[in-house]
Amino acid sequence: MNNGKNKINEAFGNVDSVFIESTLSYQKRGKNRAFRIIAFVACVALALSIIPIGMIIANKKEVNTDFIETQQFTDAENERFTVGDISDLGWEVILFDGLNVQKQKTGVIGAKYVLDINYGEREIFSKCNSDADICAELLGQWIVSLFCFDYDLHFSLFPEQLLADYVYVEFAEEGMTKEQALNKITQVASDVIPLENVKIQYSIKQAYINDSSVTQEFIEKERSVFERIGMDVNKIEGVIKFTIEDAAACFDELWVYEDEYFDYGEDYIFYKYDGRWYAERHLLDDDLSIDFLKAEEENNHGYYKIYKCEGKITDITNGYICLHDNRYFRIAENEIQDFSIGDNVKIQYYNVLAYVKRISDGKRCLLYTSVSVEKQ
Amino acid sequence: MDDKLLIEMFNCRSEEAIKCLSEKYGATMYSVSYNILNKHEDAEECVNDAYVGIWNAIPPTNPDSLCAFACRVTRNISLTRYKRNNAAKRKGMAHTDFEEISEFIPDERTVSEELEAKEITETLNFWLSKLNRENLYIFMRRYWYMDSVTDIAKNTELSDAAVYLRIDRMKKSLLKFLTERGILI
Structure with missing residues (x-):
């Protein structure tokens, strides 16, 4: 050497x-947990579990992977997760001024925010009347942006100087402008994420609103980074710190996110800089955005890589077909009537999965987006 | 026991300090060493050497973080042992899965002669500070603690492939960063 x-x-x-x-x-953190909803399983990891059984003609694209061994949870694993009816979550929904964001507001501390987000219609919250309200709703925006994989919404929580330093350089490496990159990210996310709708609930447990020691600590911690990216810590006008509790996420009325993925002890910090509130830089997560950016549909690469499996349909429910091992595959709405329980099928799918619990019985399930489903 | 108190015990030359250090950080130090040496007896010896090293170092050293200091001493001793074992090519040496950070630097690249390790450390600190929490964990566990990718994947609940993907991206980013700052030539 x-x-x-x-x-x-x-x-x-x-x-x-x-x-x-x-x-x-490893410190569990809400941010990362929210991201862990999906796990990218590429061919490298699965190479050892491949069972070659022949060629399949792809409906949409050429496929260069073979069949993958079924992933199955043990009874013991399933027993770890139990959840009752969704009503047990105790959600109370109050319409929020015509937006698709709903909340029950009883003051910042103790307020329950119920965000009913349609993946197709996203809104940035605007109905606020105090700094604490603004930050509580920015926190909602942050959570929603992660669950919806909406990086336009996500990046809007951070100052441009920070994004230029952390994110835009990566876009440039891929030869893309910010707009082109966000378009690509949005496209890949909508193609491969197997979820349509999410409802998110969280409550603010504690809030430190412009507490001088919190503010000072934040300024000292950020000083060097601010200086590096050309921001002035003297322009920080306020700092608000929250912790949350009672968080829950429900997908497509069928699934919930595992409770332990929300970390209630973590601090969520927002700061007002030069007249505008921003999220603390540690809440910036570009991991998936960059991975999405590198996905190549035409080359069957990255998140667009297609995998195959086969099995008997054991359940058809609300846009998903299920194989015997609790793997659910989202299927095009106009195709689902072609299949019945008991059909043997070959499925090609994007191997981006969501780990969720089924509301009806608390069983742990895996969700995928199918590319094509063929009867055998 | 509070680290400050523990450091104070070292300063007062209380032999209880080593016992308390062992109770508090012994397992962590052992895992740092074992990840490098992959051999129980060697790892235990290195941890014992590290206790002596820490005893000799405090005072005058007054570490900000006793845990990090203990891990650092253990790591250095274990790497030295690993290199010694490797050089002697002793029979029965276990296979290790770790990769040092320099191993992903191409052979034709080197570091400017004038640069001191301290300057490079500052640059590396700067680069690490830019990583988000999850990537920082992955990178440090892989290259500082020498964890296997499988262990990292287990702890982060990511797939092995996702961890490889992240590491690959970070390697490229670090190479570019070191080149831009004139560290690598």
């Missing part, structure tokens, strides 16, 4: 203690 490489190794061994300590254990 050359001396230069040794220097790099030595330097890396001496990185700041904060990075060593903070990564000692």
Whole structure:
């Protein structure tokens, strides 16, 4: 090994203690949990479990993968998750001024926000009458943007200087403008995410509104980053910190997100800078946006990679067909009447999956988007 | 026990300090060492050496984070042991799965002679500070703690492939970053 490489190794061994300590254990965080709704399983991981059984003619695209061994949960795994009827969640929905955002408001602390979001019609919340309201709703916007994979909405929570430094450089590497990149991201997300509708609930547990020690701590923590990206910490006019509780997400009236994926102890910080409220930079997550950006439909690559499986249909429900192993595949609305329970089918699908619990019996399920379904 | 108190015990030369350190961070130190050496006896020896190293270092050193300091000492000792084992090509040496950060730097690239490791560390700190929490965890666990991709995937609830994908992106980003800042030539 050359001396230069040794220097790099030595330097890396001496990185700041904060990075060593903070990564000692994995800290669950709402942001990442929300992202973990999907897991990208590429061919590398599955190469060992491939069972080749022949060629399938693809309806939409050429497929270069073979059949994949079925993923199945054990009874013990299923027993871990139990949930009753959706009414047990105790949701109370009050229409919010004609927007598709609904909330029951009893003051910021203790308020229940019920966000009924249609993936096709997204709104940025505007009905606010105080800074705390603005931030509580920005928190809603942040949560929604993650569950809806709406990066336009997501990035609008952060200052342009930060985005230029963290995100736009990645867009540029792909040879795209911001607009082109967001169009691509939106397209890929709508193609591969197996969900249509989500309702999200959360309550604010604690709020620190312009608390001087919270503000000071935030300013000190951000000072170097602000200076680097050309922002002035002296323009920070206020800081609000929340923790949440009673969070829940319901998808397509059929599934709920696992409760433990919401981390109630985490702080969500928003700050007012030069007259506008923004989310703290740690809430910025570009991981999936960049991965979406690299997906190539024509090359069957990244999130557009197509996989195959086969099995007997055991359930057909609200836009999904289910195989015996609790894998549900979203299917085009006009095709679903062609199939019945008991049919043997071959399915091609995008291997982007959502881990959810079925509301009716609390069983853990996997959701996918099908590309084509053929009767055998 | 609070770390400040523990450091104070080292400063007062209380032998209880090592026992308390072992109770609090011994398992973590062992896992750091085992990830590198993949051999129980060697890892235990390195952890014991690390206790002695920490005893000798505090005072005068007054670490901000005792945990990070203990892990750092353990890591350095374990890497030295690994290199010694490897150089001697002792029979029966277990296979290790770890990859040092420099291993993904192409052979034809090197570091400017004038640069001190400290300057490179500052640049690396800067790059790490830009990573989001999940990527930071993945990168540090892979290259500092030498965890296997499978373990990282398990802890982050991502697939192995997703972790590989993230690591690959971060490697490219780091190479570009080090090149732009004149570290790699």
